[in-house]
Amino acid sequence: MSNNQSNELIAEIINLEAILNLPKGTEHFISDLHGEFEAFNHILRNGSGSIRDKVYTLFSQELSAEQMDELCFLIYYPEEKMHVLKQQQLLSQHWWFQTIEHLLVIVRFSSSKYTRSKVRKALPKTYAYILEELIYQYDETTDKKAYYRQIIQKIIELDEAERFITDLAYLIQRFVIDHLHVIGDIYDRGPHPDKIMDSLIGYHSLDIQWGNHDIIWLGAVSGSKACLANVLRICSRYGNLDLLEEAYGIDLDHLKNFSRKTYQENMHFIPKKNPYRTLSITEITDAMKIQQAMAIIQEKLEGQLIKRRPEFQMPHRLLLDKINNNQLVIGDQPYNLINTCFQTIDWSDPYQLTDDEAFVLTDLMQQFQHSQKLNQHMAFLIEKGSLYLSYNHNLLIHGCIPLNEDGSFQSVDFNGKKYAGKNLLDFFEANIKQAFAKPWQTEDFSTDIVWYLWCGESSSLFGKKAMKTFERYFIQESETHVEEKNAYYELRNSSDVCQHILKAFALNEIDAHIINGHTPVKLLKGESPIKADGKMIVIDGGFSRAYQKVTGIGGYTLLYNSFGMQLAAHKPFSDKETAIKKNDDIISTRQIVDRQVKRLKVKDTTIGASLINDTRTLKQQLENNSHFFSN
Known part of the structure; x- marks a missing residue:
């Protein structure tokens, strides 16, 4: 192995170990969709309320609640929302400029936990270079402020603002959720x-x-x-x-x-x-x-x-x-x-x-x-x-x-x-x-x-x-x-039984959980989706309209980020057209399932375990190379 190859190994080891110390990405769990495309699509676009959380965190001192809701729906449905605003003749030069600046703030914030390489791969090819400049080199305290403002101004002058805003909106959706889990029943009952x-x-x-x-x-x-x-x-x-x-x-x-x-x-x-x-x-x-x-x-x-x-x-x-x-x-x-x-x-x-x-x-x-x-x-x-x-x-x-x-x-x-x-x-x-x-x-x-x-x-x-x-x-x-259920559905309320199941699947960690779908949680009858002292989480909450009279809600989803787990209970979705016109979001009630004592990093995840093994292999190759040259 040559010195150049050794240098490449060293660089890769440094890169992998740096990645291991990034915050864990957000996982989004969703279940029992039963063909209810519009509700699913909205939850997917708003990240079970994650985008709303970020907008309100970043702009609560600058924008009114109505303006923040408008910004949220622009991110969820950029093409449709801009079409409505055009009809209402609300798209001025000032609006284009301010909106692009607001969206760039959210992009920077939501992409901060990812490597530059991962962000680059997610960027739309048309604006990749420009976006990289605006995301990574941006600093309002430097003399480059006028440079950044000129980039945005030129985008507007060239009639590219609508396309640029659309790409930014989908980029935010992409960055807010790192990985999606669909826990069954996509088909039947609902139409799409x-x-x-x-x-x-x-x-x-x-x-x-x-x-x-x-x-x-x-x-x-x-x-x-x-x-x-x-x-x-x-x-x-x-x-x-x-x-x-x-x-x-x-x-x-x-x-x-x-x-x-x-x-x-x-x-x-x-x-x-x-x-x-x-x-x-x-x-x-x-x-x-x-x-x-x-x-x-x-x-x-x-x-x-x-x-x-x-x-x-x-x-x-x-x-x-x-x-x-x-x-x-x-x-x-x-x-x-x-x-x-x-x-x-x-x-x-x-x-x-x-x-x-x-x-x-x-x-x-x-x-x-x-x-x-x-x-x-x-x-x-x-x-x-x-x-x-x-x-x-x-x-x-x-x-x-x-x-x-x-x-x-x-x-x-x-x-x-x-x-x-x-x-x-x-x-x-x-x-x-x-x-x-x-x-x-x-x-x-x-x-x-x-x-x-x-x-x-x-x-x-x-x-x-x-x-x-x-x-x-x-x-x-x-x-x-009457269809008699398996004993599992009663025994899953026991933390000991859940621990027994987890152990059989080689999940021995204290913070391990079973995440279930299939059986609608009857919230109206007092049933809780969190069972067995938090070891069992059932997220079938009634996306299907056929179940909502029983569940009393429009579905559960689960978010698992670097700070822990949150269960979101959603109100039933109206319809896409009404939601866009009225900024009628699916209101979600959050419940903390598991709060981490220390922030989770990539090294604490399944992907992290794989990267750690890759790092060990690379270090062994580097050590073998060193022995070769010393001999």
Whole structure:
């Protein structure tokens, strides 16, 4: 090794050790989005209130509350806000100049915890040199003040101010949040999971933990007919068939024609109200009939799968062959069936699809597997996703770690081998990836496991004994609708149990937490999102409008910066247009979860651990080089 190479090693060691002593970047945790793009998009743009905090910190002595709110919304929605201000004829030369100066102050402040190299990579190419000058060389006490003011003035004179302000706004959004964690359930219920996925694909740094609703979409593209039936049923139930047709290019004509000729209007299957638009009479009628069609196809397919996989231990969910004279016996209790739509069932072979059902299903599966945009989104879920993540002393998981009543890990036998705890989740994850890699295999074990994760008793994503879809559709008595939860959901209130789980995932630090989604926190009933003396944090607070009557809020998010953790509870979002016109921000109530005694640095993080290992390797190389020259 040459002296030049040694010098390069020394420089890199100095650089890495300097980075290790920078403040830890801000992590943003978000969960259970359920297609609610507008609320998600606003929270993403305002960093769960982080931008507002910075604006009020920097300008509370200089600007009024109204002016600071205006500045916040300019940062959140620069193009839209400037369009509104143009219409109101409020964009003067003074406004352009003052706004650029204010935004530059925020850029300097929010980028101060990053290396110059990282900041440079984030700068828009068009203005990279100018911005670097304005960010790093700026000092109002020097003779360069006139130089900096001239740069800004020239930007305005060249009609570049609008573009420059837009770039500054997005740069602030980029610097305020260093890394995003999405803890599951991007899909179902709300109308625009596709727009959420497009936003995530363009985001600078993130990871995703799959949710149970994400897994059925992954399963459908991976070849699971049972998952496909669930996706279609849920889309029709929530009036979101246009998501399939318009966003993903799925032609539903064959399904619509089959449903129209086979099923009648049945008010029990009327779609839930779409919060974003009013469905036409035709759309309501089609959704009503398609939901019936897919409910029956789902029951048939799941019955076939349960018979094919006795190791799943789900014979109690074989219900169609237990129906007699429109009655179903559960335990010793007979129940009359209501709202029935059983016209395609052959009672001598109730789980067999009709020729028409098989044709429709084959058509839909081919379209799902050939939709370019849908496959792009699912491939991104696979690339960035996992069932769990250990990151910066926290265990991120959407659902649960299946437990027995005594707090021990629930063991399940697949193909003669037992799995529990971390090993169970690793087993599930390996099968998800294998199924996605071979979508042409539609009835193999891995593909069937993906469906099991949707509704199996030992699934870490489901976490209940049985999914009672059939009972909710066809039995009036509500006691049959109850889905008994895994012991995890009660035991997670115990700090000892949480510590036991964390230890199994090699998270032994005092400040380790489990961060959960999946189950909405019922704030109206007094439930707290912070459990087990702070070891467990549940951040499903109701982004989905379907849950907000239960939760009483519009969602939880979590922020974890160098000073500790803060949980943010958000009011429900109105809509983007109203918010921009009225500067109507999502008001967030903050609650400190964990306050650090000393400020966290990069060296205290997962990335820091990797950098420390890199530094050790470089030092060893340098030492070997020194020995070489001394000999």
